[in-house]
Amino acid sequence: MQANGNANQRIARISAHLNPNYPKMEGSSGLQQVSCRAKGGAPGFKVAILGAAGGIGQPLAMLMKMNPLVSVLHLYDVVNSPGVTADISHMDTGAVVRCFLGQSQLEDALIGMDLVIIPAGVPRKPGMTRDDLFNINAGIVKTLCEGITKCCPNAIVNLISNPVNSTVPIAAEVFKKAGTYDPKRLLGVTMLVVVRANTFVAEVMGLDPREVEVPVVGGHAGVTILPLLSQVKPPCSFTPEETDYLTSRIQNGGTEVVEAKAGAGSATLSMAYAAVKFADACLRGLRGDASVIQCAFVASQVTELPFFASKVRLGRTGIDEIYPLGPLNEYERVGLEKAKKELAESIQKGVSFIKK
Numbered sequence: 001m002q003a004n005g006n007a008n009q010r011i012a013r014i015s016a017h018l019n020p021n022y023p024k025m026e027g028s029s030g031l032q033q034v035s036c037r038a039k040g041g042a043p044g045f046k047v048a049i050l051g052a053a054g055g056i057g058q059p060l061a062m063l064m065k066m067n068p069l070v071s072v073l074h075l076y077d078v079v080n081s082p083g084v085t086a087d088i089s090h091m092d093t094g095a096v097v098r099c100f101l102g103q104s105q106l107e108d109a110l111i112g113m114d115l116v117i118i119p120a121g122v123p124r125k126p127g128m129t130r131d132d133l134f135n136i137n138a139g140i141v142k143t144l145c146e147g148i149t150k151c152c153p154n155a156i157v158n159l160i161s162n163p164v165n166s167t168v169p170i171a172a173e174v175f176k177k178a179g180t181y182d183p184k185r186l187l188g189v190t191m192l193v194v195v196r197a198n199t200f201v202a203e204v205m206g207l208d209p210r211e212v213e214v215p216v217v218g219g220h221a222g223v224t225i226l227p228l229l230s231q232v233k234p235p236c237s238f239t240p241e242e243t244d245y246l247t248s249r250i251q252n253g254g255t256e257v258v259e260a261k262a263g264a265g266s267a268t269l270s271m272a273y274a275a276v277k278f279a280d281a282c283l284r285g286l287r288g289d290a291s292v293i294q295c296a297f298v299a300s301q302v303t304e305l306p307f308f309a310s311k312v313r314l315g316r317t318g319i320d321e322i323y324p325l326g327p328l329n330e331y332e333r334v335g336l337e338k339a340k341k342e343l344a345e346s347i348q349k350g351v352s353f354i355k356k
């Protein structure tokens with residue numbers, strides 16, 4: 001009797017995590033009524049995805065469930081998170097997956113998290129700029145970051161929601177207001193443009209994209225995206241035409257996908273890949289791995305702007321070091337001035353949204 005009682009309690013506990021309506025939705029959760037002796041508590045990090053049922057959120061959740069550094073994966077959304085959680089929870093990988101649905105469960109989703117990844121918010125349609133998303137996404141990011149200040153103020157935050165050039169300053173202001181701001185822990189995810197840059201440069205040069213590293217600095221919209229082709233590894237030399245073509249394609253890669261999707265959203269699959277590559281780097285840094293370096297949009301003194309994307313080294317407490325831009329050629333110096341002008345306005349817009 002005692003053994004059965006404990007088993008039933010275990011089943012109820014796990015079912016409740018998978019499906020917030022358990023036991024009301026009996027049979028529709030990710031767990032059948034069978035003996036369940038999972039021990040849980042495997043070593044690893046606790047990760048929450050906010051916006052987990054979206055175009056990015058779903059493949060991102062799947063890929064994070066496959067990451068051996070993750071022991072607990074919280075999937076939060078305002079819609080559809082039970083289905084996504086039930087589905088992903090069947091994967092025979094180590095991470096325990098739990099579902100959180102709606103604003104009332106935001107705080108439970110965040111308690112104790114080491115890393116919070118935020119792809120919540122609306123995507124672009126053809127003809128829109130990322131800044132056109134500001135009015136809706138600014139409020140979403142503000143609410144989610146208020147939850148972080150209360151429930152996991154020491155978590156690393158990976159912010160994906162656009163416009164990143166403004167949502168990162170919004171997050172910083174929310175954290176400052178609450179007295180929990182640590183610039184080392186707030187990172188705007190610009191990894192997708194690096195992934196694209198590596199791919200496009202490899203195509204042009206006839207290289208394996210896995211062996212190409214293109215630093216992309218500045219921000220995450222149009223001319224603020226500044227690939228440093230003079231610093232590509234392995235060293236490459238580009239004709240002026242190749243430089244123009246590559247710079248333009250990297251800056252407009254997002255729009256290329258938005259137009260191809262013709263109203264059905266923006267990059268989701270390549271973004272999930274890039275987000276996991278970046279989150280994995282953050283987790284390896286937290287674990288204490290040496291020399292984990294990626295580009296990200298962070299609070300910075302690399303230029304006169306308060307935020308800027310550049311190479312950062314990730315460590316046990318977030319960003320350990322921000323690298324200077326290094327030598328730029330004339331083409332890049334001109335690009336940098338254009339990038340800074342637009343970035344300054346986007347950053348100020350984010351700051352004012354909270355300070356107003």
Ligand SMILES: NC(=O)c1ccc[n+]([C@@H]2O[C@H](COP(=O)([O-])OP(=O)(O)OC[C@H]3O[C@@H](n4cnc5c(N)ncnc54)[C@H](O)[C@@H]3O)[C@@H](O)[C@H]2O)c1
Nearest residue numbers: 051053054055056078119120121122123160161162192271
């Ligand atoms: N940083 C980048 O490189 C990059 C790349 C691609 C997309 N994006 C941005 O990511 C965002 C999401 O894109 P998507 O294609 O996944 O959109 P989507 O519409 O498919 O998914 C967004 C998800 O967010 C959820 N959501 C909305 N409000 C929420 C809230 N208050 N709390 C929690 N979840 C909420 C929605 O329910 C939905 O499931 C967009 O802003 C897009 O522009 C950024």
Ligand SMILES: O=C(O)C[C@H](O)C(=O)O
Nearest residue numbers: 124130162254255266267
């Ligand atoms: O282009 C977009 O709107 C989404 C994202 O920022 C991207 O670069 O694909």
